[in-house]
Amino acid sequence: AQSVTQPDIHITVSEGASLELRCNYSYGATPYLFWYVQSPGQGLQLLLKYFSGDTLVQGIKGFEAEFKRSQSSFNLRKPSVHWSDAAEYFCAVASTGGGNKLTFGTGTQLKVEL
């Protein structure tokens, strides 16, 4: 069965600093990978996705992620964090075996210090 691990429960960065959120997945075939962001009291917003092709994908709000098959990773990055980026971030992998299920990691809570 597929699984997603986000090893960092909480991360604190200073505004303007770079950010990297880690995501490792377990899936037998080529994965479809996603990053979502959830601001306090809000729903989930899709930041970016990887289906195939270029392993560096660009998303909204200045985020990017790199797919590394050899490391089973899909880490999210941003060169300069803004205070408004404070939120919870979820990595997910899609099941292509039926049900179109997204399996989510447990999330990383990002705090931005001014």
Next chain:
Amino acid sequence: EAQVTQNPRYLITVTGKKLTVTCSQNMNHEYMSWYRQDPGLGLRQIYYSMNVEVTDKGDVPEGYKVSRKEKRNFPLILESPSPNQTSLYFCASPIAGGSAYEQYFGPGTRLTVT
């Protein structure tokens, strides 16, 4: 504007009192699904529907029912809610013409069962 809507957004109820959370999408996609979000567990799929009158269990279906009589609506039914169903619930659907794996989420329904 492509939208997934849920009602109500907040609900407090008592054990055993039947309730329904509605979900509607205007994205004209066959696929819809329900997830619950719990702290430290991420999001887990409850039920999904591949098309009208076609529904199937996700990872945590116990205590829930669904129906899909129309393409745009996918209500979640709790016939006898229990306190362990206190959670944040999300409905999701892809955009017609897009990948079925790229799902967009509603704003969420926060349910408290006392």
